[in-house]
Amino acid sequence: MPTTTRVLIIDDHPLFRRGVSQLLGLADGFEIVGEAASGQEGIELAKRLDPDLILLDLNMKGMNGLETLRTMRDLEIDARIILVTVSDAPEDLIAAIRSGADGYILKDNDPDDILKLIDSAMHGKTAISPELTSLLATALREESLVEQRSQASLTERETAILKCLAGGMSNKLIARELDIMESTVKVHIRNLLKKLKFRSRVEAAVWAVANQIH
Amino acid sequence: MPTTTRVLIIDDHPLFRRGVSQLLGLADGFEIVGEAASGQEGIELAKRLDPDLILLDLNMKGMNGLETLRTMRDLEIDARIILVTVSDAPEDLIAAIRSGADGYILKDNDPDDILKLIDSAMHGKTAISPELTSLLATALREESLVEQRSQASLTERETAILKCLAGGMSNKLIARELDIMESTVKVHIRNLLKKLKFRSRVEAAVWAVANQIH
DNA sequence: TGCGATCTACCCCTTAATAGGTAGTACCTT
DNA sequence: AAGGTACTACCTATTAAGGGGTAGATCGCA
Numbered sequence: 001m002p003t004t005t006r007v008l009i010i011d012d013h014p015l016f017r018r019g020v021s022q023l024l025g026l027a028d029g030f031e032i033v034g035e036a037a038s039g040q041e042g043i044e045l046a047k048r049l050d051p052d053l054i055l056l057d058l059n060m061k062g063m064n065g066l067e068t069l070r071t072m073r074d075l076e077i078d079a080r081i082i083l084v085t086v087s088d089a090p091e092d093l094i095a096a097i098r099s100g101a102d103g104y105i106l107k108d109n110d111p112d113d114i115l116k117l118i119d120s121a122m123h124g125k126t127a128i129s130p131e132l133t134s135l136l137a138t139a140l141r142e143e144s145l146v147e148q149r150s151q152a153s154l155t156e157r158e159t160a161i162l163k164c165l166a167g168g169m170s171n172k173l174i175a176r177e178l179d180i181m182e183s184t185v186k187v188h189i190r191n192l193l194k195k196l197k198f199r200s201r202v203e204a205a206v207w208a209v210a211n212q213i214h
Numbered sequence: 215m216p217t218t219t220r221v222l223i224i225d226d227h228p229l230f231r232r233g234v235s236q237l238l239g240l241a242d243g244f245e246i247v248g249e250a251a252s253g254q255e256g257i258e259l260a261k262r263l264d265p266d267l268i269l270l271d272l273n274m275k276g277m278n279g280l281e282t283l284r285t286m287r288d289l290e291i292d293a294r295i296i297l298v299t300v301s302d303a304p305e306d307l308i309a310a311i312r313s314g315a316d317g318y319i320l321k322d323n324d325p326d327d328i329l330k331l332i333d334s335a336m337h338g339k340t341a342i343s344p345e346l347t348s349l350l351a352t353a354l355r356e357e358s359l360v361e362q363r364s365q366a367s368l369t370e371r372e373t374a375i376l377k378c379l380a381g382g383m384s385n386k387l388i389a390r391e392l393d394i395m396e397s398t399v400k401v402h403i404r405n406l407l408k409k410l411k412f413r414s415r416v417e418a419a420v421w422a423v424a425n426q427i428h
Numbered sequence: 429t430g431c432g433a434t435c436t437a438c439c440c441c442t443t444a445a446t447a448g449g450t451a452g453t454a455c456c457t458t
Numbered sequence: 459a460a461g462g463t464a465c466t467a468c469c470t471a472t473t474a475a476g477g478g479g480t481a482g483a484t485c486g487c488a
Contacts, residue, residue, distance in 0.1 A: 155434060168417035171475070183437055190477065200444085201475075202419050203382035209423040369464060385445070397467055404447070414474085415445075 005122060008034045008049060008079070010042030010068065011057035016107070020055060020084075023111050024118075039063030039071070046077050053122065058085035058092060066095055073100040080121050090135045093128070103127035158192040161185065165201055166208035219336060220247045222263060222293070224256030224282065225271035230321070234269060234298075237325050238332075253277030253285070260291045267336060272299035272306060280309055287314040294335050307346055317341035372406040375399065379415055380422035 007030055009017050017035050024030035034049050036042035040063055046054060054072070058065035065083055072081065082103035083096045096104050103121040105114055106129040113129075121127035154162065157178075164174040171189070175182040189201060198204040221244055223231050231249045238244035248263050250256035254277055260268060268286070272279035279297055286295065296317035297310045310318050317335040319328055320343040327343075335341035368376060371392075378388040385403065389396040403415060412418040 157435065165416070166420060168412075168414065168420040170414060170416070180435085181437060183439095184435075186475075186477095187435085187437080189475085193476080198382075200382065200384060202379070202384070202416050205416050205420050206380060206382040206423050209420050371465065394465085395467060397469095398465075400445075400447095401465085401467080403445085407446085 004029050004031045005053050006031050006033045006049070006051045008032075008036065008042065008045055008051040008054045010036045010039065010045075010054060010060075010065075011084070012037050012060045012062075013057070016057070023115065027115055039065070039068035042068055043071055043075070043077075046072055046079065047075065050077075051079050053118070054079045054081045055084050055118075056081055058083050058087055058096070066092075066099055069096065069101055070099050082118065082121055082127060088132060088135070093132055093135060097126070097128075101126075104132065105129050106131070154192055154195060158188055158195070161188045162192055162204060162208050165189075165205040168205065218243050218245045219267050220245050220263070220265045221267045221269065222246075222248045222250065222256065222259055222265040223269050224250045224253065224259075224274075224279075225269070225298070226251050226274045226276075227271070230271070237329065241329055253279070253282035256282055257285055257289070257291075260286055260293065261289065264291075265293050267332070268293045268295045269298050269332075270295055272297050272301055272310070280306075280313055283310065283315055284313050296332065296335050296341060302346060307342070311340070315340075318346065319343050320345070368406060368409060372402055372409070375402045376406060376418060376422050379403075379419040382419065 007024060009020050009032065011017050011020075014037070017037075021032050021035075024032060033051055034045040036045050039060060042054070042056065045051075054077075056065050056068060060068070063071075065085070069081055069083065072079075080102040081100070082105055083101045084105050084107055085092065086107050087093075088106060093104050103117060103126060105117050105127065109117070109129055117127035117129065160178060161174055164177060169177065171182050171185045175185045178185070193199070193201070193204060196204060196207075198207065221238060223234050223246065225231050225234075228251070231251075235246050235249075238246060244267075247265055248259040250259050253274060256268070256270065259265075268291075270279050270282060274282075277285075279299070283295055283297065286293075294316040295314070296319055297315045298319050298321055299306065300321050301307075302320060307318055317331060317340060319331050319341065323331070323343055331341035331343065374392060375388055378391060383391065385396050385399045389399045392399070407413070407415070407418060410418060410421075412421065
């Protein structure tokens with residue numbers, strides 16, 4: 001039983017709304033039940049209309065797309081929500097997915113591709129413009145690295161040496177500070193770089209400083 | 215005309231107050247005009263008694279010595295104020311001098327030495343326990359370095375490379391990022407280290423991160 | 429008692445980084 | 459036109475750092 005998908009469009013650009021309307025109008029199974037020019041208005045309409053799908057612009061003046069998305073999820077609006085945007089910034093993508101978006105589509109995608117993505121989102125998948133998947137992968141890898149690093153259990157000595165690194169010290173200075181041979185310092189540094197998956201002492205030092213390992 | 219120096223003691227330890235009283239009582243030219251067991255009480259007494267010298271304990275419960283000192287300076291109490299403390303922490307010393315202390319004396323100094331320090335403070339000098347002067351020098355040197363570094367005018371390229379350093383990148387990666395030869399990156403790094411007086415890229419990176427050079 | 433972890437310290441070797449130099453090009457200012 | 463600055467790129471050299479290995483001493487735990 002292929003019922004029609006009831007769609008709400010939230011975007012402060014009238015032209016874009018018209019474009020989407022037309023695109024979905026030409027396709028089968030979509031019905032535009034509402035359009036909103038702002039986040040607030042969009043939330044009101046979403047509550048009243050209970051649409052199946054919400055296409056939400058990320059870059060709106062006033063309440064932006066992310067805030068709108070979070071508010072709607074807080075209100076337990078259970079429509080599929082796809083962010084539509086011109087931003088290919090990794091942080092926007094990550095934030096959107098984190099905030100419960102079911103899709104993240106670039107406006108400059110081919111209309112056919114957009115339709116396919118919307119379709120897959122309606123089938124329970126998270127629809128992301130293909131050119132962004134590598135960004136997502138990179139981000140996730142980095143995040144898992146951060147996780148690993150925060151959890152990684154350094155030994156007492158390794159922690160002490162990481163603190164020295166965060167102070168910008170050389171192996172020679174660290175050796176003097178901890179009163180051990182420089183060769184031993186090297187061993188510890190090698191081990192801690194391996195444990196934390198850093199490629200150099202500089203990466204380790206920068207990370208330690210940024211994460212206040214003092 | 216050697217008039218007597220009218221002294222106010224602010225310390226929450228009665229025994230210490232008594233000790234100081236005795237010390238100054240044995241010496242010539244001092245008269246204890248008041249004792250206070252807290253910062254608040256001390257400020258009140260200082261306003262009422264207008265002493266020539268205030269001996270102020272740094273580590274008091276409630277309003278601590280530094281706060282008391284600042285409040286008194288705000289109130290334009292013009293007595294010579296000497297902080298007396300057990301703390302040899304550089305930051306305490308620096309903060310005290312910054313806040314307008316005329317002296318900073320360690321409690322475990324020899325009584326004779328304390329008298330001499332008080333005396334020199336009464337003659338317009340800033341009296342600091344000798345074992346702390348090197349701390350002061352180091353701190354000042356570091357501070358001036360920070361000044362220099364903040365002011366040092368890096369070129370556009372050097373700034374770009376410092377940002378890369380703050381990202382933990384190697385010369386090879388920086389070269390790729392900025393699309394220049396690695397040999398050129400080395401030149402810029404050398405110049406940047408010299409300008410900012412760093413001894414290694416790690417020091418530079420750590421500093422850049424800590425000072426939010428992003 | 430033996431196993432594993434940690435800390436120590438060395439070996440070898442390769443690569444990265446630092447310190448000094450010269451030098452060409454471009455641009456701006458005097 | 460001359461000088462200064464920035465950027466580029468190379469040369470030399472030494473030192474620092476990283477990656478691999480072995481190995482002894484100590485400690486706690488199974």
